[in-house]
Amino acid sequence: MLTRRQALQQLSLASLGMVLPNIRLDRAWATDEIVVGNLLDSTGPINIYGLPMVDATKFAIEDINASGGVLGKQLRLVQFDTQSNNQLYTQYATQLLLESKVAVLMGGITSASREAVRPVVDKYGALYFYNEQYEGGVCDKNVFCTGVTPAQQIGNLVPWAIQEHGPKFYTIAADYNYGHISADWVKVYLQQSKGELGGQEFIPLDVTDFGSVIQRIQTAQPSVVFSLLVGGNHIAFYRQFAAAGLNKKIPVVSPTFGLGNEQIVLKPEEVEGLTVIYPYFQELDNETNKKWVVAWHQKFGADYPYITDSANTVWNGWHLWAMAANKAGSLEPAKVIAALESGLAFDAPEGKIKLDPQSHHVVHTVHLAKVNDKKGFTIFKSIENIEPTDTKQVCDLIGKPDQHTQYTPKF
Amino acid sequence: MDQIAVTAIGVLFAVSTLALLALGLAIIFGMMGVLNLAQGEFLMLGAYTVLIATARGLPVWIGILLAPFVVGMIGIVLERAIIRFLYGRPLDTMLATWGLSLVLVGVVTVVMGPTTEGVATPLGSVEIGRYGVSVYRLVVIAISVATVLAVYVVLRHTRIGMIARATMQMPRLVAASGIEPQIVYAATFGVGAALAGLAGAVMAPLTGVVPSMGLAFIAKIFITVMVGGPTVLLGTASAAGTLGVVESAVAYASTPIYGQVAMLLVALVLLRLLPNGMSGLWRRGL
Numbered sequence: 036m037l038t039r040r041q042a043l044q045q046l047s048l049a050s051l052g053m054v055l056p057n058i059r060l061d062r063a064w065a066t067d068e069i070v071v072g073n074l075l076d077s078t079g080p081i082n083i084y085g086l087p088m089v090d091a092t093k094f095a096i097e098d099i100n101a102s103g104g105v106l107g108k109q110l111r112l113v114q115f116d117t118q119s120n121n122q123l124y125t126q127y128a129t130q131l132l133l134e135s136k137v138a139v140l141m142g143g144i145t146s147a148s149r150e151a152v153r154p155v156v157d158k159y160g161a162l163y164f165y166n167e168q169y170e171g172g173v174c175d176k177n178v179f180c181t182g183v184t185p186a187q188q189i190g191n192l193v194p195w196a197i198q199e200h201g202p203k204f205y206t207i208a209a210d211y212n213y214g215h216i217s218a219d220w221v222k223v224y225l226q227q228s229k230g231e232l233g234g235q236e237f238i239p240l241d242v243t244d245f246g247s248v249i250q251r252i253q254t255a256q257p258s259v260v261f262s263l264l265v266g267g268n269h270i271a272f273y274r275q276f277a278a279a280g281l282n283k284k285i286p287v288v289s290p291t292f293g294l295g296n297e298q299i300v301l302k303p304e305e306v307e308g309l310t311v312i313y314p315y316f317q318e319l320d321n322e323t324n325k326k327w328v329v330a331w332h333q334k335f336g337a338d339y340p341y342i343t344d345s346a347n348t349v350w351n352g353w354h355l356w357a358m359a360a361n362k363a364g365s366l367e368p369a370k371v372i373a374a375l376e377s378g379l380a381f382d383a384p385e386g387k388i389k390l391d392p393q394s395h396h397v398v399h400t401v402h403l404a405k406v407n408d409k410k411g412f413t414i415f416k417s418i419e420n421i422e423p424t425d426t427k428q429v430c431d432l433i434g435k436p437d438q439h440t441q442y443t444p445k446f
Numbered sequence: 447m448d449q450i451a452v453t454a455i456g457v458l459f460a461v462s463t464l465a466l467l468a469l470g471l472a473i474i475f476g477m478m479g480v481l482n483l484a485q486g487e488f489l490m491l492g493a494y495t496v497l498i499a500t501a502r503g504l505p506v507w508i509g510i511l512l513a514p515f516v517v518g519m520i521g522i523v524l525e526r527a528i529i530r531f532l533y534g535r536p537l538d539t540m541l542a543t544w545g546l547s548l549v550l551v552g553v554v555t556v557v558m559g560p561t562t563e564g565v566a567t568p569l570g571s572v573e574i575g576r577y578g579v580s581v582y583r584l585v586v587i588a589i590s591v592a593t594v595l596a597v598y599v600v601l602r603h604t605r606i607g608m609i610a611r612a613t614m615q616m617p618r619l620v621a622a623s624g625i626e627p628q629i630v631y632a633a634t635f636g637v638g639a640a641l642a643g644l645a646g647a648v649m650a651p652l653t654g655v656v657p658s659m660g661l662a663f664i665a666k667i668f669i670t671v672m673v674g675g676p677t678v679l680l681g682t683a684s685a686a687g688t689l690g691v692v693e694s695a696v697a698y699a700s701t702p703i704y705g706q707v708a709m710l711l712v713a714l715v716l717l718r719l720l721p722n723g724m725s726g727l728w729r730r731g732l
Contacts, residue, residue: 078560079658086561210703236701241662243653246456246583247697247705253577254449267562268662271653274564278580278652280571300564300654 068111072131074142079119080267083295084144084345091346095353105360124151132159138366139356146213157439162368166352167345170216172442174430179395181352183314185220186425187399188290191418192312193224196288201258206235208263217263219444233257245272249279262289270297277305299340303408314399315347315385316412324384351383394430396423448575453698459583461690462590467663468670470642472682475671477614481540484547486660488639491517492646493655497563506568513647514640521639525632554657562654586648598679610634669713675723684724
């Protein structure tokens with residue numbers, strides 16, 4: 036029998052329990068601080084990309100604060116580990132925008148996670164930076180995509196591979212929006228360069244047994260395997276491919292390999308010679324990067340595995356926002372967006388980059404490189420200043436600003 | 447012709463890995479009735495044993511040999527500490543083992559780091575017609591078959607196996623014969639854990655080793671054991687055979703996605719038609 040006394044006691048304990056976690060024991064909202072939000076995966080299969088990006092975020096915020104912060108105030112980072120779970124992206128994005136009231140939200144790794152955040156950002160009219168390579172086409176007034184896109188990556192990798200290895204491609208892609216749309220772009224560029232598609236396959240992110248895939252590749256006898264595999268589980272493909280002796284027979288090219296430090300997890304004999312294409316490599320020989328790598332190793336240790344292109348992209352995203360907010364003299368999304376659309380340039384570790392006002396994407400110089408025997412890459416060809424035409428040719432956010440969509444190639 | 451041979455090897459590989467992965471849970475669930483949701487993490491611990499062994503410079507085979515002992519010990523400790531208080535309480539066991547799996551993943555993440563690690567696949571490849579096949583896959587098939595046979599021989603033809611089976615059916619009679627049932631329970635759970643450790647160790651050179659790798663396997667293992675039913679060996683073997691063939695055959699004919707879908711559909715149908723699992727098809731037997 037529950038007496039009145041017991042009921043009162045339990046109810047008050049329960050209410051206390053609900054209130055306590057929300058009491059801020061740290062100092063109250065300081066007005067000399069700007070709160071900024073970040074969502075990245077530190078755990079789960081996507082953390083192979085997320086961990087260097089988390090480090091780059093920390094590094095970028097510290098660097099911005101050390102040079103005086105934004106509008107004279109220091110930045111305070113509120114970050115959540117979304118655990119490779121897209122539901123958490125939506126949940127934490129809402130929390131960051133409504134509860135922490137962040138001035139800008141950055142984050143998202145897979146395109147699925149970005150598309151889980153974008154509706155939230157659009158709903159609350161917030162500013163969002165997606166700092167990672169992806170399949171292109173996002174045309175959204177509130178969103179800036181600083182990563183490399185198909186026109187810059189796939190558009191140059193395909194013609195090179197046709198010339199170097201042969202016209203018959205076999206595409207293996209991760210089975211979600213990025214994989215499908217990127218595979219479509221491969222078809223577009225194959226058509227343009229007179230190549231042919233011997234076959235394409237989509238593999239869910241949690242599959243680790245590639246026996247059947249490898250067998251079908253052997254049956255198709257392509258000149259080159261085009262890999263759009265993503266995530267920790269897909270690393271098994273390269274291992275099993277090499278175990279079947281195929282890494283010496285059929286060349287593999289990929290715009291995603293290396294972004295998760297796969298070349299460190301795998302042995303050099305398994306993947307040496309695999310060709311990739313990115314705007315940033317730790318081995319890049321420009322002044323900004325040389326200093327940046329030294330500073331990174333000072334902060335994170337000289338035995339840091341490898342600084343990825345995503346880390347460089349995250350660094351660029353934060354600095355571009357800080358530049359724009361300072362230029363606009365305000366944190367209001369509309370004013371910062373106007374400043375971002377004024378044609379900003381930045382001296383990034385990858386080299387000089389420009390933020391294209393019309394498409395909200397970045398003009399990148401890309402480099403073709405092969406995996407070497409030192410768990411790194413050897414660059415052998417550079418293509419300068421490529422516009423993000425995949426998005427730019429269909430998206431004009433200055434002429435037609437009220438857009439919140441993503442364009443995809445149609446056949 | 448060579449394509450048929452390679453496909454056959456692939457199907458055999460799928461069946462035998464499924465059997466090896468499920469064997470540990472078949473013993474723990476089939477013989478003891480314990481719903482161990484931490485079975486995937488025992489797999490993960492076996493894989494990490496191999497990783498640590500190779501990182502120290504030991505050959506990968508030593509790592510694979512060590513893994514069942516290491517994970518078996520951990521299993522015995524856990525049985526004494528947690529599981530033995532929950533016999534006969536399936537819901538509580540599920541809750542406790544679920545919590546245990548979270549703890550194990552957390553501990554390994556803290557100690558070993560959350561990044562995916564690799565163990566190189568040993569032994570190179572062999573040519574079958576114009577196809578290359580990894581020799582290690584053939585070795586895995588051999589290990590799985592050998593393990594299933596070993597478990598059968600021990601359970602059916604040795605005194606230890608007889609004691610184990612007797613304890614599961616009539617613990618008081620066994621106690622009256624002077625054998626402490628608690629020891630048998632601990633040892634059986636340890637063996638189930640050890641088998642999972644072996645399976646994880648064998649899979650480590652094929653997939654990435656990461657603290658959350660148990661998740662990729664736990665669903666398949668549970669489905670196989672449920673479809674197999676309480677008969678430890680025949681049930682598990684028939685379930686692994688049926689589901690493995692379905693999944694790999696469909697995967698080879700189309701893509702891995704449809705393979706998974708087909709396997710789940712067949713599991714649904716079998717459970718509907720045979721509520722006691724495929725053990726219902728075997729009149730008697732182990």
